[in-house]
Amino acid sequence: MADILIGTCGWTDPALLRSGWYPPGHRDAEKRLRHYATRFPLAEADSPYYALPTARTTALWADRTPPGFRFDVKAFSLLTGHPTRPAALPPDLRDHPRDETLRAEIWSRYAEALTPLRDAGRLGTLLFQYPPSLTPGPRAESFIRTARERAHDWPFAVEFRNPAWWESDRTAPFLTDLDATAVATDTHEGLQQAPVTTPHLAVVRFHGRSPLWRTGTKEERFRHAYTERELAEWLPRIRPLAARTKEVHLLFNNCCADAAVKAAGTMTDLLAQTHP
Template structure:
């Protein structure tokens, strides 16, 4: 059975900082990250989706976390076909045409930025979250395949926001496509329902809990992700988690319901449920204090 790692999508969200989840005195980013690692063994970093980090920043992340800790990192918006503001690009690339040459250069710089995480063994996977506008078809498959070719030596996870990719009439083709790319399929939990995904790479499976707000897909970020998972809602996931854990070497479970302390609270609840619900798993689900 897989080693199950549970965490949240970020550790510096302003609502989380205001919630009081961090103890007094944890005002700087180093202390917050070090404290976070005492509670969870995994975190997703979404800031590289908005702007490329520097290698110095990611080296500090690696230095401030213990061996075995994992960072799942979102791909930069331009690489996944999302709208990208000119100001989000490096200054010397802002006048460049939005073409494949630009994407290649962005990928090279992105890979350079993430290299410290990879070399230190801290990189879990690179998450390519594709927008709802990426509908299934040959053109979309070619777009994803091109990204995978750029990232051919990197761990690569795919979350499709258009549910048509996993419609029963197409699910087998999507799974075969991702297996051919050696890309990890990402399962999701949203207001629209649970979107299961098969294990497409033996080394890793990923589940992302986005919350069940009725404003999913519209409204502000706070509206879209405002949800406090109940113990019952998480208990319903245990059979699915167990199925994925039995088919992969490592399972990453991430909570993206990032309002106040809802994400770490849900993550801790799931840790507790797994301790009693999956008694025969190997590895650890957490690095929490008693």
């Protein structure tokens, strides 16, 4: 049976900080992360999606968490084909054409920054979340394969925001061939159960069930408080994942006040009842 690790997509969301979930006196970055790590064994670092991290930052993440803690780290937006503001790029690369040469250089700097986390045994996986604009087909597969070849010796997970990928019987074998973990999702559009494509990891991301999932602001798209019944729907789906992988990561992205940490706590309790 796999280790099932539960956490949230980020630990510094402004709404979470305002919610009062952190104890009084935990206003600085070190105390917040240390407190978070006493409650959950897993966190998703989403800030690297918006800007390249530094090795100093990731080394501090490692230092402030205990052995066995895992960080799943989102890939920088340019690496997954998302729109990327010039200001998000390093100054010396802002005038460079948006091509594979630029992505190769960005990958090199991104990997260098995450090396302290990997060396410390804190890295769970890299999360490559591909946008709805990436539709299935040979060109898209080539784009993903190139990214995987750059990251050939790193753990690599893929989330598709375009549901057409899971309407094709090519997707699971494609990810298996890449040794890439398929990410399952929970949204207003339904529960997308992804197949097990690697023996070492399965990932489920709970985005909430807001009806504005596709059209609202960030806060509107992820505003949802999971009920115990909604989370219990996943229990029979998690069991097969745990039977076929070494680790299962369950991450809550319903970032409205303390809704994500509450849902993560409820899921922890539900699994303790069924997986003592």
